[in-house]
Amino acid sequence: MQTAIANSSRTAGLSGIAATIPGRILIGLAATVVVAAAAHVAIPLPFTPVPLTLQPLAVLGVGLAMGPVAGFLTMLAYLAEGAMGLPVFSPTGLGGLAQIVGPTGGFLMAYPLVAAIAGGLTRGLTRGLTRRTPKFLAAFVAGNLAMAVLFLFGATWFMHYTHNSLHAAWIGAVAPFLPGEFVKVLIAAGVYSTLARVPRI
Numbered sequence: 001m002q003t004a005i006a007n008s009s010r011t012a013g014l015s016g017i018a019a020t021i022p023g024r025i026l027i028g029l030a031a032t033v034v035v036a037a038a039a040h041v042a043i044p045l046p047f048t049p050v051p052l053t054l055q056p057l058a059v060l061g062v063g064l065a066m067g068p069v070a071g072f073l074t075m076l077a078y079l080a081e082g083a084m085g086l087p088v089f090s091p092t093g094l095g096g097l098a099q100i101v102g103p104t105g106g107f108l109m110a111y112p113l114v115a116a117i118a119g120g121l122t123r124g125l126t127r128g129l130t131r132r133t134p135k136f137l138a139a140f141v142a143g144n145l146a147m148a149v150l151f152l153f154g155a156t157w158f159m160h161y162t163h164n165s166l167h168a169a170w171i172g173a174v175a176p177f178l179p180g181e182f183v184k185v186l187i188a189a190g191v192y193s194t195l196a197r198v199p200r201i
Contacts, residue, residue, distance in 0.1 A: 028066070028070065034079050036081075036087070036089075039053055039088060039089055049103040052176075056147065059115050060185065063118030068117075068123070071116055076112050080113055081113070082097075106155070107153065117149060119142075120142075126138045135192065143189055
């Protein structure tokens with residue numbers, strides 16, 4: 001009984017913090033730390049400047065957890081941190097503003113929109129639906145559409161920066177990453193749907 005009361009008080013306290021502007025800012029900054037940590041899980045590929053990272057998974061998580069507006073603003077803050085020279089981007093790049101405008105910059109610049117699409121579309125698909133409607137499906141559809149936007153931005157900027165053909169952009173910025181991104185969407189949708197089923201105290 002006492003444990004339940006303590007858990008309820010703790011949950012109420014966290015909800016109270018999240019409802020304040022300073023609390024939201026702190027949560028957003030904490031989310032940028034998570035994205036930065038995911039960016040440092042990077043595997044460089046010998047044929048392209050675009051590395052394999054866990055960043056897209058973290059960006060999807062931010063959008064799903066925080067919603068479209070907060071997710072968008074959080075990812076803008078992340079880009080601002082990187083532009084100021086903080087080590088939040090993948091260590092395979094130049095860092096700072098040079099990385100944002102470099103060959104992988106299209107992916108970075110798309111992150112706010114990716115988070116907004118993932119969070120907004122998922123909530124739009126599940127709004128007004130019954131509890132039997134799988135939230136996994138909504139998050140999965142939204143996540144794949146968000147990833148399509150990510151690759152559209154990333155490949156377009158890659159072509160612009162490297163002056164390569166569409167085929168070269170497909171090989172260097174899209175095709176090698178599709179299987180991994182599909183798995184990341186599955187993971188993000190699974191975690192979101194699982195946490196959404198957790199009863200609120």
